[in-house]
Amino acid sequence: MSKNLRITNSKFIDQTSRISFKFDGKTLYGFKGDTLASALLANDIHLVGRSFKYHRPRGIMACGPEEPNAIVQVGNDASMTEPNTRATEIELYEGLEASSQNCWPSVNFDIGAVNNFFSPLIPAAFYYKTFMWPANFWKLYEYFIRRSAGLGKSPTEPDKDIYDHKYLHCDVLVVGGGISGIIAAKTAAKNNSNTVLIDDKNILGGTTLFQENECFKINNSYSNEWLKKEIKSLKSLKSLTIKTRTSLAAYHSYNYLLARENLTDHLDINEKKDKIRQRLWKIRAKKVIIATGSMERPLIFNNNDRPGIMLSSSIKKYIDYYGVKCGQKVSLFTNNDSAYETAISLNNSGVNINSVIDIRDKTNSSIVKQAEKLGIKIHWKSTIVNTNGYKKINSIEIMQLSDDGTAVVGKKIKEECDCLGISGGWTPRVHLFTQSGGKLNFRDEDNVFLPGKSELDQISIGSCNGDFELDEIIKNTANTINKFLKVNNNDYENLKIISSKEIDKKNIWLLPSDKPLGKTKPFLDFQNDSTANDVKLALREGFKSIEHVKRYTTTGMATDQGKLSNMHALGIIAETAGVKMGELGTTTFRPPYTPLTFGAIVGRNVGEFFDITRKTPMHDWHIENKAEFENVGQWKRAWYYPIENENMHEAVQRESKAARDSAGILDASTLGKIDIQGSDASEFLNRVYTNAWSKLEIGKCRYGLMLNEDGMVYDDGVTTRLSENHYLMTTTTGGAANVLSKLEDYLQTEWPELDVYLTSVTDHYGTVSICGPNSKKILSKVIPDLDLSDKEFPHMSFKNALIDNIRCRIMRISFTGEHSYEINIQSSYAKSVWEKCFEAGKEFKITPYGTETMHLLRAEKGFIIAGQDTDGTMTPVDLQMDWIISKKKYDFIGKRSLYRSDTIREDRKQLVGLLTDDPKEILEEGAQIVAETNKQPIEMLGHVTSSYFSPNLNKSIALAVVKNGKKLKGQKLFVPMKNKTINVTITDTVFLDKENKRLNA
Amino acid sequence: MFLINCPYCGERDQSEFSAGGEAHILRPKQPTELSDDQWAEYLFMRKNIKGVQFERWNHAHGCRKWFNMIRDTSNDKIHAVYKMGEKPPLK
């Protein structure tokens, strides 16, 4: 059924190696060197998708990254499928499967196409305007919009491919391997600069590579012959690295660039396995040379979007490079000389040219003369007013332009064709330059934005800098590079260059038709389906800023970021609003230049490598003993140790009871530990904690509360005075790194006069905590020669000791309210000490408990957890911890803030205890607390911060913050839940052992 | 992504550093003698200039030293870096 449109003499396509692939389920054939787009065109397939809004049939339009229509889904494996890829950039490989996006149920029969017939009803911002109200209908709208929007399918399973990141440092980075990039790279590398040349194609040379035309010659050779020799000469340059299939994604400040290298995307399916698919290069270049070339503009006229309407330069590449005829009766429509190059190429390959329609009055540059000599018919001063054909163009309607170009005159000529090439001039690819923060200048003569001022050591050369003629490109590039690199390379000084000169220029942003504007469909943004009429409507509705018009009409907001549409949108806005284009400014191009895969972005940082996992020295013991783990920051902490089929609640009830009845053992290694030394260590602690430290005896421990300068509780922990000028501070598990940073900040910037040194020793020591009435007996078995009497070793003190000749520090401190010890020992011995304690505790049924039980036990005692019962808005006074604020100290961090007008308010939220009327009812953490139940809206007085069922008290207990809570003791309040209201009473925060008898039990 | 010249380590990638807000705000020596307004001025008020700004930076994943930087926030140009306690090399 499908025709073969391949000519036989393409030099770049290996016609001996046939490749089979599938498109929309149908098996087709192409050759090695093809892109998916060229292979489809060779099979006479233009129709590849439906448009976003009107679901109009759309075909391949371009041959590079600017392709707006041929957006396909590649692969149908649940873990490998990739949406939004451009058929023009996919190298064909054996086994490729691709399908059209944005058409449902199929590209040939599309339900959404009904939108096309209703299109007068779908003006700019139709979706915004229509689907806005009523708000609760949005759920319904969303279903239909998503269904028909056709933005591709996400994979449903994890990506099996391997991705990689790598750093690269170089003297000179050249982006783009066209003729100017090659000249630049060669000059830099010859000068022994460490040079990297990257290009997104699989082969260097750009468009010159297939330019074989009498009008473009260098030293009597065709320009392509000359360039091939230049490319060959690059091989001998030792300081040059060339990376093909590498696309620059982002250009950040300080010459930091990201480039994606495709390593296996072009390989046959069975060759891809176990190889790195893509590598993201993180490049830091001393100098950057941008040689990204330019892209052809479309022309904006009525029905300019039918399959078969393509950029003229793309048609040229398909015939000259891929050997593919995009049609057999081709018409060309242009406002400049480039379409004539296409005409000559097609003619030389035996394709019929119907005519060239040129909006200019008449011009006689050498290339136009050559076309005329070949007998190609030209309609001067003419425009296309309409095109016909539904799934493929079949004819065009031509009329003469009026003298001022705003209207059409005379008779309409109908011309049959199966392909129409359009050329609206050239747009320099300045995307990377603007990404890097560079400012653009506007050149009125040919309506282009060109690189202007930049803060970085970089330069743009070739057509991305506005040099479009061959002789200009070579001469200007050579000069500019010499200056930029401060070298004197004269390789390009005496070349004999023949280049056709474009003499006449004419530009009409929106071409007139014989029909009134409202009845035409001049598409601007093909991917997002907005027309010139939409932009004009937006202006009539009062939008003036380009950024607003863009968002309102969605012009330039598709996955191609409006690569083809932006210039015309700007032109039409400028013209309609009567301002100069240069004054209008442009929209901002954001990285990436073309979409990046998530795989390339994350590289190897997936799964267990996504973040660092910190494990305590006893981690393996916890696993062997079936602990469930909880993540606390990067730490894996034992959460609870279920026995048999216990759920968390059952395990925690058992563990909590055991810890108070006999003995419990907890892995406390994750607590932050900071070693503090120096002659001013005591003074330093005085300044960072709210309480006084100077008088703490050597060998004693003290609890400290640390505030932010705003007076709010930041962290807490016990600090031990090991010797005169040596302290060991502990912090919360999650706060360790931040506390160290904060302390370092004060030391280095506010108090550099203090002689204090801070060292994080969190990972250096493992901590075994044993608690309960039998903890003393257990410890005495482990360290028999240590005097554990209350007199010798009282609560809140520390002893140095030896366990099997290994030095350790024992702190008698308690976070549970029980008699308890913390053994700190070098990490490598911590597991064996843990096992020793466990062994010694067996006769007392020592029970390992996790963080959940720890939280419950401390809640029974009313001890806070910074970060759970506090949230950065609680002062020590709010926590009813006035006792810890030193009245004597002149200053400490946050002190002044404790009596700001706001912090001394009496009706602040304050920490209280809560008991439920029904002792079995457990409150939900985060639940709101109110004073009344039958009023709406009702004031929220506060919320529950910690809540547990206490097995030791046999009732539910909770901590909460409540407005004015201090004065409300005994007050009945309510916790309204979804299905019921829970009655509660405000109590003291200490629920168990108010007299602290158990500490010395 | 800046390239920051740490006064202690030399040029390193921005990802090694963390920013610490406006520089040269001295913690008052006698906070207790300040009015609420004066204390609030120290505690909360920051300039956030479009243009040349004096900033504190920390080489958090390097030498952990704090230092000062003069940066133009409109184009991210770093005019100077200098150690804590030193006078700014530019006005």
Ligand SMILES: [Zn+2]
């Ligand atoms: Zn450093």
